[in-house]
Amino acid sequence: MAAADARPPVEDWATDYDIFDPSYCSDPGPIWADLRDRCPIAHSERWGGSWLPTRYDDVAEMARLVPALSSVEFIVVPPVPLRDPETGEVLRARPYAPPISSDPPFHGVxxxxxxxxxxxxxxxxxxPYTRELAHRLIDGFVGEGGCDGAVDFAQQIPPRVIAHLMGLDENRGDDFIQWVRGILELGATDPELRVATGLKMFAFWAEEIAKRRAQPGDARGSGGVPHGDFISWLLAGDLDGQPVDDNHAMSVCNLLLIAGIDTTWSSIGSALWHLATHPDDRQRLVDEPELLPTAVEEFLRVYSPVTMGRLATEDVTVDGVTIPAGSRVLMNFPAANRDPGQFPDPDTVVIDRAHNRHVAFGIGIHRCAGSNLARMEMQVALSVFLERIPEFHLADTRGPHLPPGTPDPTVIWAGGQVRGPRTLPLTFSTAH
Amino acid sequence: MKVRVDPDKCQGHNRCYSLAPELFDVDDYGYATAAGDGTVPAELVGKAKLAAANCPEFAVIIDDEG
Incomplete structure (x- = not known):
């Protein structure tokens, strides 16, 4: 990231943190530990200015300060208006993605x-689709003796599962990947790319919605449970008795695609990184696959991908720190999940950790609506990978034990809003 | 032992349901309630405690402990 490299280095994380700094993306744990002890809510003027809690109790309290900490601005950087490229008309002053961008009472609706x-x-x-997809992806590289666990596997699953869920063409998966990176990852530090991507997505949804208005797809399901054409099901729904208009439908579709893709691929990728660098944990899951559900929650805790934004609509005091009205607050769920006050030995993955009130999916009214989907995708992806390729390692011959603060050159981590590995070279025997 | 779910606290994480599906039901919106009258059979006491210890909202409550 050239822009990131050009910024002055962080000297004091408590007053000048940089959520896109490569060291923060690759290994934020030591930074959070330092801030948690001496701060505990950091502030930085970088990227439009924001406040960063690090303690579990503070994050939990802030998640419940609704609407004093409003969700109208939920991304971690200042929003950029989305304009019609021809007329210049403002289509969106800031991202609108209900319910993630909503406060009560409309949030509940x-x-x-x-x-x-x-x-x-x-x-x-x-x-079943997710399982078949995981096998199909592994068929593609199992004979090669290696793969990029992030690009060839983790990244490929969520876009296709969400396409399957929404009734979209699975073959658009690569476009979806580009769009999501253009909004959340690369676009986080590149407003022009974010706007251009947003316009592409608008055009796509307008077409998909118009098609289904003209001819609704099969949104069959039992007991109101949709598992066919989600968009048709959505259009047939209601908002407290009011019909779902195109604007709302488009915003929800946008949300699902963006929130449902790189979050989950980051989680799958982080779990594969962990298993590639911790052979004992990998072997234990191969020997005791019944531990996988607990292990998935533990991976979610230690490698929580998502940080959400809030906007203070009034002065808010938490843990002795007053955050002025108008400030951006970063809901640091990943740091909360490493708080030793809540989790003994917080930086260690304990595959069978019994007490685990992790908040990787958030807490309070904005709990991730797709958490069950993400959990299913992680369990299926990891169980199929371990079944097909029970032994695998990082391709980097130096192994995981690099000096603290040294980024592993073979594994590139994205961060900011969503943290996870974007390259993950793995090697394995071709005997599988 | 009995379990119950505080409906004012439950946010539909489904951690209880995924850990102890025998003890909880979830509705179409993902919100949990105790299955039946909440009575926990002796062999599921461990699972009930696990469910309570994994709820991020502290919504799973164990009554009549002991």
């Missing part, structure tokens, strides 16, 4: 519209 598509029962309907 917008959330009820989509929740049935993500209940455990509804998600289970997508498991």
């Amino acid at each position: 917008a959330r009820r519209l989509i929740l049935p598509a993500f209940s455990p029962q509804a998600v289970a309907a997508h498991e």
Whole structure:
């Protein structure tokens, strides 16, 4: 990231943190530990200015300060208006993605519209497809003796599962990957790319929605549980008795695609990174696959991908720190999940950790609506990978034990809003 | 032992349901309730405690402990 390299180095993380600094992206744990002890809520003027809590209790308290900490601005950098390229008309002053961008009371209305598509029962309907997809991806590289665990596997699953869920063409998966990176990852530090990508997505949804208005797809399901054409199901829904208009439908579709893709691929990638660098944990999951559900929660805790934004609508005091009205707050769920006050030995992955109130999916009214889908994708992806390729390692011959602060040159981590490996070279025997 | 779910606290994480599907039901929106009258059979006491210890909202409550 050339722009990131050009910035002055951080001297004091408590007053000048940089969430896109490569060292923060690759290994934020030591930074959070330092801030948690001496700060505990950091402030920085970088990237438009923001506040960064690091303690579990502070994050939990802040998640419940609704709407004093409003979700109208939920990304971690200042929003850029989306304009019609020809007329210059402002299409969106800031991202609008209900319910993630909503405060009560509309939040609850917008959330009820989509929740049935993500209940455990509804998600289970997508498991066979996810399993078949994971096998198909592994078929593509299992004979090669190596793969990029992020690019060839983790990254490929969520876009296709979400396409399957939404009734979209799976073959558009590569476009979806580019779009999501253009919005959340590369676009986070490149506003022009973010706007250009947003316009492409708008055009895509307008077409998909118009098609289904003209001829609704099969949104069949039992007991109101959709597992066919999500977009048609969405269009047939209601918002507290009001019909779902194109603007709302488009915003929800945008949200699903963006929130459902690089979050989950980051989680799958981080888990593969962990297993590639911790042979004992990998072997234990091969020997005791029944531990996988607990292990998935533990991977979610230690490698929580998502940090969400909030906007203070009034002065807010938490843990002795007053955050002025108008400030951006970063809901640091990943740091909360490493708080030793809540989790003994917090930086260690304990495959069978019994007490684990992790907040990787957030906490309070904005709990990730897709958490059951993400959990299913992680469990299926990891179980199929371990079944097909029970022994694998990082291709970097120096192994995982690099000096603290040294980024592993073979594994590139993205961070900011969503943290996870973007390259993950793995080697394995071709005997599988 | 009995389990119950505080409906004012439950946010539909489904951690309880995924750890102890025998003890919890979830509705179409993903919100959890105790299955049946919440009575925990002796062999599921461990799972009930696990569910309570994994709820990020502290919504799973164990009554009549002991």
